[in-house]
Amino acid sequence: MSIVEVKNLKKYYGNARGIEDVSFSMEEGEIFGFIGPNGAGKSTTIRTLLALIHPTAGSATIFGKDCIAHAPEIAQSVGYLPSEVFYYDGMRVLDLLKYSASFYQKDCSGRIRELADRLDLDLKKKIDDLSFGNRKKVGIVQALIHEPKLIVLDEPTAGLDPLMQQRFFDLLREENRKGAAVLFSSHVLSEVHKLCNRVAIIKEGRIINVDTISALQENGYKKVALETKASANELDFAMEGITSLSVQGSMVSFIYRGSVNGLLHRLATLELANVTIEEPDLEEIFLHYYQ
Amino acid sequence: MNIFLHELRFYRKNTLLWILSLCAGTLLLFWMYPAFANNTVSLNEVLKNYPDFIQKGFGLSADKIGTIPGFYSFIVTFLMLCGAVQAMMLGISVLAKEATGKTADFLLTKPVTRSHVLSAKLLAVFTCIVITSAAYIATASAIATAVSNAPFDFKPFLMMSMAFFFLQVIFIALGFMLGAVIPKIRSVLPLSLSIVFGFFIIGMVAATLDQKNLYYLSPFKYFDTITILEKSTYQASFMIMGVLVTTVAVFTGYMVYTRRDIHSA
Numbered sequence: 001m002s003i004v005e006v007k008n009l010k011k012y013y014g015n016a017r018g019i020e021d022v023s024f025s026m027e028e029g030e031i032f033g034f035i036g037p038n039g040a041g042k043s044t045t046i047r048t049l050l051a052l053i054h055p056t057a058g059s060a061t062i063f064g065k066d067c068i069a070h071a072p073e074i075a076q077s078v079g080y081l082p083s084e085v086f087y088y089d090g091m092r093v094l095d096l097l098k099y100s101a102s103f104y105q106k107d108c109s110g111r112i113r114e115l116a117d118r119l120d121l122d123l124k125k126k127i128d129d130l131s132f133g134n135r136k137k138v139g140i141v142q143a144l145i146h147e148p149k150l151i152v153l154d155e156p157t158a159g160l161d162p163l164m165q166q167r168f169f170d171l172l173r174e175e176n177r178k179g180a181a182v183l184f185s186s187h188v189l190s191e192v193h194k195l196c197n198r199v200a201i202i203k204e205g206r207i208i209n210v211d212t213i214s215a216l217q218e219n220g221y222k223k224v225a226l227e228t229k230a231s232a233n234e235l236d237f238a239m240e241g242i243t244s245l246s247v248q249g250s251m252v253s254f255i256y257r258g259s260v261n262g263l264l265h266r267l268a269t270l271e272l273a274n275v276t277i278e279e280p281d282l283e284e285i286f287l288h289y290y291q
Numbered sequence: 292m293n294i295f296l297h298e299l300r301f302y303r304k305n306t307l308l309w310i311l312s313l314c315a316g317t318l319l320l321f322w323m324y325p326a327f328a329n330n331t332v333s334l335n336e337v338l339k340n341y342p343d344f345i346q347k348g349f350g351l352s353a354d355k356i357g358t359i360p361g362f363y364s365f366i367v368t369f370l371m372l373c374g375a376v377q378a379m380m381l382g383i384s385v386l387a388k389e390a391t392g393k394t395a396d397f398l399l400t401k402p403v404t405r406s407h408v409l410s411a412k413l414l415a416v417f418t419c420i421v422i423t424s425a426a427y428i429a430t431a432s433a434i435a436t437a438v439s440n441a442p443f444d445f446k447p448f449l450m451m452s453m454a455f456f457f458l459q460v461i462f463i464a465l466g467f468m469l470g471a472v473i474p475k476i477r478s479v480l481p482l483s484l485s486i487v488f489g490f491f492i493i494g495m496v497a498a499t500l501d502q503k504n505l506y507y508l509s510p511f512k513y514f515d516t517i518t519i520l521e522k523s524t525y526q527a528s529f530m531i532m533g534v535l536v537t538t539v540a541v542f543t544g545y546m547v548y549t550r551r552d553i554h555s556a
């Protein structure tokens with residue numbers, strides 16, 4: 001059974017598009033990336049899954065139950081971390097976490113200590129005395145406190161230093177090993193690359209591709225950089241399959257998709273000083289989708 | 292239960308402050324009573340010089356103001372005004388603070404229905420006004436007994452004090468509805484003040500014009516202190532109106548909030 005199943009989800013805010021047509025499904029134990037630029041509809045999709053907003057059309061199920069009709073039941077096993085976290089300013093961290101824990105049918109007191117220790121979070125401080133990054137840590141503890149079966153993260157790494165990010169990812173991997181599925185929305189591809197098994201790419205409210213990270217990279221794209229002996233001419237590279245061409249003096253780079261033989265034949269006609277051909281990283285593939 | 296307790300804790304200081312202020316205000320107003328009671332004759336002269344609309348608007352009349360219930364019918368109007376502001380602010384802020392503090396995401400992604408959240412919150416602020424009203428009525432009764440030099444008719448006194456509570460109930464319901472319907476209310480105090488004073492002025496105008504039909508427009512007039520003073524009774528039609536307004540407001544609040552989209556911070 002799919003953990004999350006989204007079917008033709010559509011949301012309009014009045015006349016403004018939130019999402020147009022979003023469908024995807026997440027399997028058990030998966031870390032699923034959800035990538036797209038700002039305004040593509042990532043948050044709209046996530047907020048609908050969490051029943052914070054109501055879809056205009058289409059539907060979504062979590063654990064096989066309708067995400068709007070069974071929202072409270074589903075929420076027992078869902079942890080959510082938004083990109084910006086806000087809590088009741090006057091409260092102490094520990095009181096807030098206890099309040100948060102009090103909603104779940106579980107004893108979470110040991111878990112609060114354990115998570116706070118791992119993230120170096122001071123439980124005695126007041127929420128409004130916390131820095132942005134420390135607030136984020138409260139958010140992480142709060143999202144993982146009840147050992148959810150589905151962890152929903154909406155651009156979660158903002159404000160965390162690289163070390164903390166690492167610990168946070170380690171925590172997520174641990175939860176994942178224990179069986180939790182993770183929905184990870186981001187526009188930072190390197191982190192999606194590090195963590196996720198599969199990604200959905202969303203553009204202007206529509207899913208344009210769902211694939212595994214490795215498949216995306218093995219799509220036949222090559223990243224080519226070369227240096228010519230004389231200064232290079234753009235016309236030399238007018239060839240099918242070449243995109244993102246940049247020519248600066250003798251330095252040339254482009255993305256190529258097509259027969260490797262064809263490419264090498266063409267390159268052989270040029271006087272080259274140097275050449276590298278490599279797999280493009282996710283970032284470059286991603287940009288390709290948005291051209 | 293956890294939301295209810297959380298809200299109660301949140302409003303604890305605020306409520307205590309309101310209780311203290313109300314009691315201090317009551318004490319201050321009753322301070323003037325001996326002066327009024329001992330000078331009924333000269334007071335008559337003074338009042339005659341006031342224009343008719345002031346006397347009617349505030350329900351002033353010299354022969355009544357010399358007794359505890361009569362004097363109380365005059366001052367309780369101001370205390371009701373304060374009580375209404377408190378209730379309105381509580382009603383609005385209990386939902387509005389989640390939007391302005393951007394904590395709605397936290398609360399509404401917890402495993403509880405929105406109706407549950409609403410009920411817990413409504414019950415919490417209702418508890419606050421029950422405590423406030425109880426403390427107020429007890430204090431007012433004690434002060435009145437202390438300053439009175441003769442026994443007085445306690446029934447109209449108590450009925451006017453209970454009207455203070457009923458008004459708070461109506462205003463908390465109105466505030467609750469506004470908090471549920473308006474997505475983001477940043478300035479709870481100015482909004483509460485303008486609405487409460489608006490109703491108060493409508494009530495005064497209605498009394499000045501002697502238009503009983505206009506009384507339905509202002510909750511302040513549902514418990515007309517003059518009528519209570521004279522007849523020791525509430526008027527059924529206004530009581531029904533009060534119940535109706537409260538029910539409709541609370542119902543609207545639930546209907547709108549349970550269906551509303553919660554937009555991100």
